[in-house]
Amino acid sequence: MTEPKTTRLMDVAADVIRPLNQVELKSVLSMLKDLGRSEPAIANLLGSEGPLKNFVAAALTLSPYLRDMANLSPPLLAEAIQQPIELMLEALVASARNAWKGEPGGPSATEAQVMSRLRIAKRKVAFVTALADLARIFAARDTTRWLSAVADASVAAAIDHLLVAGQEAGKLTLQDPSEPSKGSGLIVLGMGKLGARELNYSSDVDLVVFFEPEAGILAVPDDATETYGRMMRRLVRILQERTADGYVFRTDLRLRPDPGSTPLAVPVEAALVYYEGRGQNWERAAYIKARPIAGDLVAGEQFQRELVPFVFRKYLDYAAIADIHSIKRQIHVHKGHGAIAVKGHNVKLGRGGIREIEFFAQTQQLIAGGRMPELRVRPTETALCALAAANWIDDETRDELISCYWFLRDIEHRIQMVHDEQTHLLPESEAELRRIAFMSGFADAKGFSVKLEEVLKAVERRYARLFEHEEKLSTATGNLVFTGQNDDPDTLKTLKSLGFERPEDISRVIRTWHYGRYRATQSVEARERLTELMPELLKAFGESRRADEALLRFDDFLSGLPAGIQLFSLLGNNPALLDLIVNIMSSAPRLAEIIARRPHVFDGMLDPGLMVELPTRDYLAKRLASFLNGSRFYEETLDRLRIFAAEQRFLIGVRLLTGSIGGTQAANAFTDLAGLVIGEALKAVIDEMEATHGRIEGGRVALAGMGKLGSFELTAGSDVDLILLYEHADDAGDSDGLKPLDPVRYFTRITQRLIAALSAPTAEGVLYEVDMRLRPSGNKGPVATRLRAFEKYQNEEAWTWEHMALTRARLISGDADLIGQTKSIIESVLVSPRDRAKVATDVVEMRQLIEKEKPPRNIWDFKLIPGGLIDIEFMAQYLALIAPGRGIERSVNGLSTADALRQLGPELMNPNDLDICLSALRLYTELSQVIRLCIDGPFDTETVPAGLVDLVCRAGDCPDLSTLEAEVKRLSKAVRKVFQTVVKG
Template sequence: MTEPKTTRLVDVAADVIRPLNQVELKSVLSMLKDLGRNEPVIANLLASEGPLKNFVAAALTLSPYLRDMANLSPSLLADAIEQPIEPMLEALVASARNAWKGEPGGPSATEAQVMSRLRIAKRKVAFLTALADLARIFDARDTTRWLSAIADASVAAAIDHLLVAGQEAGKLTLQDLSEPSRGSGLIVLGMGKLGARELNYSSDVDLVVFFEPEAGILTVPDDATETYGRMMRRLVRILQERTADGYVFRTDLRLRPDPGSTPLAVPVEAALVYYEGRGQNWERAAYIKARPIAGDLAAGEQFQRELVPFVFRKYLDYAAIADIHSIKRQIHVHKGHGAIAVKGHNVKLGRGGIREIEFFAQTQQLIAGGRMPELRVRPTEAALRALAVANWIDDETRDELIACYWFLRDIEHRIQMVHDEQTHLLPESEAELRRIAFMSGFADTKGFAASLENVLKTVERRYAGLFEHEEKLSTATGNLVFTGQKDDPDTLKTLKSLGFERPEDISRVIRTWHYGRYRATQSVEARERLTELIPELLKAFGESRRADEALLRFDDFLSGLPAGIQLFSLLGNNPALLDLIVNIMSSAPRLAEIIARRPHVFDGMLDPGLMVELPTRDYLAKRLASFLNGSRFYEEILDRLRIFAAEQRFLIGIRLLTGSIGGAQAAHAFTDLAGLVIGEALKAVVDEMEATHGRIEGGKVALAGMGKLGSFELTAGSDVDLILLYEHADDAGESDGSKPLDPVRYFTRMTQRLIAALSAPTAEGVLYEVDMRLRPSGNKGPVATRLRAFEKYQNEEAWTWEHMALTRGRLICGDEDLVGQTKAIIESVLARPRDQARIAADVVEMRHLIEKEKPPRDIWDFKLIPGGLIDIEFIAQYLALIARARGVGGCGSGQSTMDALRQLGGALLDRNDLETCLTALRFYTDLSQVVRLCVDGPFDPTNAPAGLVDLVCRAGDCPDIKTLEAEVRRLSKATRKVFQNVVKG
């Protein structure tokens, strides 16, 4: 502390400030006249002429708050006029510190008494300090020192009171009731400006509270969190609740470790573990100024000693420098963006403001403080002087920044003195700006603005020079501050301008990332990379429609990632990958959910060849063989198949999403993938059956893919239709293994195992949902079908709709000989001459039945709408069945609907009708593939993500959703007409 001053207001210099205007002056003089009736000192003041009278009157015109205080307590104004300021302040601070004590020999003070005493002392200190400050008896150093002193005393007294109350309630056992805090293990640190004894005139106080369980004062140690939590809630009430006496200080406990998930008072050991493993950059900076102010001061000092390695790192390396850069990116605005305007300028957070000076010092303290203990000082001025002594900055920089710092602190105090508000914004209006100028001793706003601009530009220049090679401090659109727990107003404005509708929610989510609550953000390095990435990330998400939803999906994705540093580094260096992530999150909820639930599928996106290589069958087969290499055990093989299928389905979807493949290519790729994976699953099942039950003589199996699996038309969410066919020697008995089975049970068990292998949910998910209803006799028949039974059924019992389904049947894996036999049987069945009229009648009846039992949900149900996919598929299947009757060579089974139409339609359809069907099929395929990729369930443009609506419009080659709907209606109407003309029952 500086030497105490005994100067009185009577020593004020002439014309140090001037009144706001004559109207206000007359009002104040009238008020003082009324007060003088009961206060002779005030009456004598009014009767005299001189600087003191002019000063008091001017001060009360400039500060409505001080005027109200004088009106409320005229004796306080009288004391200020008559007595030395310092002794009064010392007495008030002492009274606040002892506010917890009762009368000698009596009980301790009640909570109401403590609250009243603290409020009265704080109010008087604020009033006296403000007058001394405006009179220039105090400079800003004195003002901040006395405001910090009353805050220290108030918090310490409140803590002592609460400890005594805890003992009286039987919760605590204190070492010494005359010094409740000594040896209590309860640590209260003052943070920020309070810790540095640089408190604002109307500042909040930032506190962090820890406790040492080993102190042994808790009656029931297990109740520590509850006991101290209740105590801290009472502390906040004591300090900040407004009563008839006002309030003491608004109190913030949110600088504690991870405040969203920790109690109000944190055990010391838990805090140290947090800071060691998850402590953030801004917390390191905050702890430079931290100071034990209440509770067990010795324990507080010990805690701070243990925290030194976290705050001040031992080595100056590139990671530390990146650390500092990331703090800088979090804290401030882009240099050179916009012009400095005095009106409305934020003297704390704005360009060239107080925060830049503080950060200028703290940055270099963090870099070098690990090796140079002399830099570990709390006050900003002391830090700047220490940096100069250590030759980190030159003397000119030191002197400029110290002068600028105290000039800006003066302005800050005057802004807050007006109405006792915690604000740092200069007024927007000329009249109110004149008030601040006069309070600061300027004759007019022009001179004030010139001086302020000069200071702001000086600070900005010095601050910018600190990291002159760092190009991006934030976004060019404004602040992006995500430190602490409070929302930065300018950051909320920036988020709004970027396109986010709920900036408070987005700010909260990003703070969650910084707290390291996800595995992906727990390491310091990962958080550094993510911090550097955030401006670009927010810009990219902001440009997507419904940006909030997209970013929240990205948050879900992050929450499931096992690690983040590689991803964040790649995104930072790969704008295309960042755009792809945003695309997924903004348009494809289903894909976003997949990568949130199973982040490993994202690994394939990191392959630089992803968009270059097409997912052909050969490509997928090579990848699968490599992925399965070395897998020997049944469950291991199945798990690896699940992982591979999930990843490749996802990557095919990514190609579709980005437009590198179209709907038909995606359908073929999804189908090739399914065929390969199901083939490997069947091999694994056969091997497992043989290992457990042995072999059946002459036994062999083949697997037929039906429906979309057979016709190369699977989507991202399709199930698979399968028929398992088998054969064995006619005289085959039981299998030859240790657990023999007869042939029917053997192949039934094999089929059941295959279904379980494909569709049973496991930790790695499900391969495919399996549908076997297309087997002979449907659900009533056995799950495995002997080939001769299949042939007999198809020739003698099958319905027309089953032969329609057979046109899409395709053998996908199994014994080569059995596969060949089955193909021959299917081709023979399909090549049989048929009654065209009967087939047409059956097809029409089948279509009517579907329309009755499964009507379309809406126009976007591309499969079921009249003239939709089913109509086109039925046309192709009908043509395949009646081709021989019309004298046209049939086509083989297992073709896509498109290929079947092309092969048969030229001869059996009018050219225009064929073109209508092919155009509609391409259109529906492109739309369906995108919709099934992006959402589970129906597509509803009114509720779908905006990005998905854009994607669907792009897939349909339409500019907007209304045009797309009109195109769906046009094509469906035309296709239904073709169906009715072609399939004549």
């Protein structure tokens, strides 16, 4: 606790509360005088003058329940006056926890004894806590924590008693009767406010009970449901039946799976199957605060770990928002809480109430908790702080909502202290409202009402901003009616005014959506979300170039979508994302197809830092490490790699699409992403191999990225060129695992598994298509190459084109020593003296062969056109091979083509020629990155989307396509001349 354990009621400050009225005050003083005859501490209190006497008297006038408690148990009031509060409460909680125990050496406690002990402990805790709360010695945080502590102790003691009773009846065999719950497999979760340790003064407790049939404590396992069901009925009786000692807590077990048709205690496996297949969003929200409080706590924690994927989805889950808000709307309709008015207002469920703050936090925890483990916290205040730390809300929102939350919890406690009733309604009468105002430290009802209204409106305002899209059920732009068989004339006018050229066609398409003819719009809920989104959707598409074409592409996208709720909810919550999807539909069919196949890739767009943080290697590495954290199995790791790569490729593409990064930055980012993902895949493959086949003595692996992967020039759709090299001890025999393999088969199997890990299609798609033709001997050689064989081949057999390829080799993963050896060998090969004329002849012949066998489709085929990318790449590689013969020993491995030219060109090329090549390369890179991002096939100006034409012109810094085409022709012609000058074959 935050307060020291020596805190006493006598530490109360002056005038924290005032008595209800003089009549009540006289009555209470008279009662205290009577109590003082048997309790000297109370007599001494009355004989003194000061804050403590004034406080106790005022408190008992304001709370009839506390007055009755004092009358019923004068020693309790005397003890509360004299003793340190925390020490009293600790002892009372401990007595509740031990209520199931019998006398040492004697029989265990009877059920009647357990019930009496729990009721006495709870009553005393409630009384002492209420006094400390009213005295402002406790804040609401302390009150809720102590009330939750006694609830935890009571439920745990009742469960221990029932387990012991089960053993005594021959139904159970406990592992350790002195710790009945240990290893029992009986799981009791505290839900809601109990789970978050935020229990009300007069709360009921929400419990969910599960059991592990395999725990082995049942005498007859087939009787599990009946045995535990009977036990839970007794649990409810122990806790909530009213006796001469009162009750402990009203108990609710209805949060279990499908409570109308399931037993009171549910088998763990059945629960997991239910939540995985049929669990609802409201259940996910409930489990945010769930906490094992009784029974087998170890099993409870394991069960919660297994529920994490159900509660916190891997993808940002905006579909949950509307569900949660719909619950809030249903509460308002059912309870009739349509407006804020202090008298009669429900401080929990009414507008601006406690539930809105809880929903505000929980919905955002549901949305992002799967990707941000730090949001998986139970208490409301802690959740708001975590959301602020993660930049989901600002500090001002956090501070205001925390302040409002605890103010409303204070008021809730005072409402319940009056008569120990589980109510959240403020009184209707002025006199009773004054009672709550005085208990809250206000001088009158008016000041209290002003403050409460201010708090309720602040909460309502914050809550409304989160859910404001839910209220947009109409549009000011005009009629948008898509029901019936015929077009609505006013709707056609609206569509025309929005920017659509063929409103009848657009109306027909949208009616198709509303008829539920696509899977994405088959459910009522999906169509409702779509209807709410429609005004913003049509406005955004109408503002795009060729609006009809863009919306029809969106229609194609919808037709292939397996479900629509998630997407419609996402777009409704984020206007910027709606603009982005319109941009994608109007210009980037390839991205549209990716979203259609994997809508979750869109989630990353909600990262607040997306457009300001560059996708550097460090940035990607941190996110990859976080995404892989907790991955336990090989297949799970590969699936996570596929999910991560797809999402990050998409997000890099989005940055490129929006102009946040340029083509060169995109190339670096796509390449860094590939290097990281392939490196993790290689680690996973090696771990899996070692688990099955063991290790080869001295075995080591190094992976070289070739081609565009080696030179940081990958595009969104690139495959990857790889060479896997290995070494081992000369006398190494078979591997030392359960299934031994000789070294050649062992490293061949690693390579084959790596290829499969990267390119085999799974439910999460393909990571990368892999090309290994650049290995020694090409497709005819072994897929894995021993380093000494690689060295021998490169020195004695490799052709010029293979040495050209070697100038782009970059070691991306593997054993550090082997990587160093490989680099040394590559450098040694590349600095070897060469016949310059022969190299030039080989380069020219190769370029002519490519030109003959793969002619360019059109001027936009930047790779193959004369003076295109191949010409520039060949020049850079040619210069790298001849440079050592000119006394220039500079490695270009690990450099882009542009950087290689900058490294070698100043000494081996005419400066003007170098500038031409770099300018052309820059243009080709910018255009290629955008085109490869947006479409899979060739760039045909007659068929590509209008939006892509705009993007390409922007990337090429030209006003229109004809100007850009003229620039490409000019530069390509100039590059071809430079190629012929530099490479004289």
